[in-house]
Amino acid sequence: MRPLLGKHLINRYTLGIMSGTSLDGADLSLVRFKRDYSIAECHNSYARFPSPLRKELFEIVSSKVVSKEGLLRADKRLGTFYLKSARAFLRSLGAKAETLDLVGCHGQTVHHSAEGSGRAAADNVTLQIGSSDILAQGLGVPVLSDFRTADVAARGRGAPLAPLAHFYLFNIRRTGQLVINIGGISNMTYLPGTADVSDIVATDCGPGNMLVDQICLKSFGKPYDRNGRIASKGSVSEKLYRFLKKMSFLRKRIPLALGREQFGDDVVDSIVRHADTLGVDEDSVISTVTRFTAYCIARAARRCRKIDRVLLCGGGSHNMYLCDLLQEMFPGAKMHDSSVAGIDPDFVESIAFALLANLTVDGKPGNLPQVTGAAKRVTLGKMTLA
Ligand SMILES: Nc1ncnc2c1ncn2[C@@H]1O[C@H](COP(=O)(O)OP(=O)(O)O)[C@@H](O)[C@H]1O
Ligand SMILES: [Mg+2]
Numbered sequence: 001m002r003p004l005l006g007k008h009l010i011n012r013y014t015l016g017i018m019s020g021t022s023l024d025g026a027d028l029s030l031v032r033f034k035r036d037y038s039i040a041e042c043h044n045s046y047a048r049f050p051s052p053l054r055k056e057l058f059e060i061v062s063s064k065v066v067s068k069e070g071l072l073r074a075d076k077r078l079g080t081f082y083l084k085s086a087r088a089f090l091r092s093l094g095a096k097a098e099t100l101d102l103v104g105c106h107g108q109t110v111h112h113s114a115e116g117s118g119r120a121a122a123d124n125v126t127l128q129i130g131s132s133d134i135l136a137q138g139l140g141v142p143v144l145s146d147f148r149t150a151d152v153a154a155r156g157r158g159a160p161l162a163p164l165a166h167f168y169l170f171n172i173r174r175t176g177q178l179v180i181n182i183g184g185i186s187n188m189t190y191l192p193g194t195a196d197v198s199d200i201v202a203t204d205c206g207p208g209n210m211l212v213d214q215i216c217l218k219s220f221g222k223p224y225d226r227n228g229r230i231a232s233k234g235s236v237s238e239k240l241y242r243f244l245k246k247m248s249f250l251r252k253r254i255p256l257a258l259g260r261e262q263f264g265d266d267v268v269d270s271i272v273r274h275a276d277t278l279g280v281d282e283d284s285v286i287s288t289v290t291r292f293t294a295y296c297i298a299r300a301a302r303r304c305r306k307i308d309r310v311l312l313c314g315g316g317s318h319n320m321y322l323c324d325l326l327q328e329m330f331p332g333a334k335m336h337d338s339s340v341a342g343i344d345p346d347f348v349e350s351i352a353f354a355l356l357a358n359l360t361v362d363g364k365p366g367n368l369p370q371v372t373g374a375a376k377r378v379t380l381g382k383m384t385l386a
Pocket of ligand 1: 023028182320
């Protein structure tokens with residue numbers, strides 16, 4: 001193993017790998033950070049899951065019971081996919097490949113059930129798969145993975161973890177910024193523009209693309225509503241909208257940590273059935289659920305005063321119908337995607353896990369107790385040596 005802990009931070013090349021609840025594929029970022037964790041150099045690449053792997057993962061994450069054999073096979077297959085994708089990415093960068101020092105791999109969440117914190121956190125559990133050993137052996141560098149369990153062990157909800165990375169990547173003194181990440185689940189980070197990380201406010205908001213994706217697949221055989229085109233053809237059904245606002249997670253106190261568990265098949269079936277009873281056409285179901293997605297985001301952010309600008313990231317930032325709704329909901333703020341701050345909106349999360357891996361290696365905590373409910377700040381992740 002090459003020296004890592006002693007190596008100067010600004011020379012450390014880190015590969016961040018993220019695959020989120022959308023189950024679309026893996027985002028990869030090769031990043032070199034400056035001493036203050038701002039970005040000195042960054043390259044990005046996306047690797048879509050081949051459909052057999054996506055199907056296998058989808059079955060595991062949406063089943064209540066899975067076989068030990070099935071889970072272990074998926075862990076290995078996903079680790080192998082990450083490795084193949086990382087190798088191809090590094091190859092495409094030529095000489096950069098040899099300079100790799102560290103990997104921060106989020107893995108694929110198979111189960112995340114962590115609604116309580118403090119005393120109510122006893123039953124919190126989280127599991128990410130994607131073999132870190134396969135990555136470490138194959139790339140010859142140490143891999144940090146399993147970022148959420150340290151926070152859960154500290155009686156937190158284990159999510160969201162991106163907020164501290166958002167602070168390092170986007171914070172501007174005296175500017176109120178709301179970072180909204182629209183993945184499968186949506187989460188928001190409010191950066192009030194101070195230097196104190198305990199001022200950060202962040203939470204999961206509700207569904208991101210997850211509900212719209214699943215309904216699109218059911219009704220149109222499409223994996224998602226590209227650029228919000230279907231939604232823009234329909235209109236919002238007030239009755240269906242009111243029905244959606246009765247979802248149980250909206251009765252829970254913010255901050256929240258949400259997962260696929262809250263927006264699974266049963267929820268989707270009940271929405272589609274109710275829309276049918278109301279006679280809402282298929283386009284309008286998508287418009288209404290997209291509006292509900294925007295509502296959940298705005299609701300989560302309603303206590304954030306002084307929002308000067310909103311930075312959108314994640315795949316949902318390409319949904320123009322959703323972006324227009326969000327602009328209406330934050331009338332006083334300038335709305336951009338994160339590229340205005342120099343970061344590709346599709347890779348904020350993979351860069352975030354590269355950054356969190358660096359914090360850990362530098363002995364610094366990566367969670368925020370006011371966000372996850374943890375009893376204290378902890379260093380995140382497990383290291384697998386090459
Ligand atoms: N052009 C687009 N128009 C609308 N939605 C998009 C577009 N591109 C991606 N998406 C949405 O983004 C999702 C992937 O977002 P991503 O940020 O990778 O989420 P996750 O972190 O959950 O994997 C897709 O499943 C899709 O719903
Ligand atoms: Mg994704």
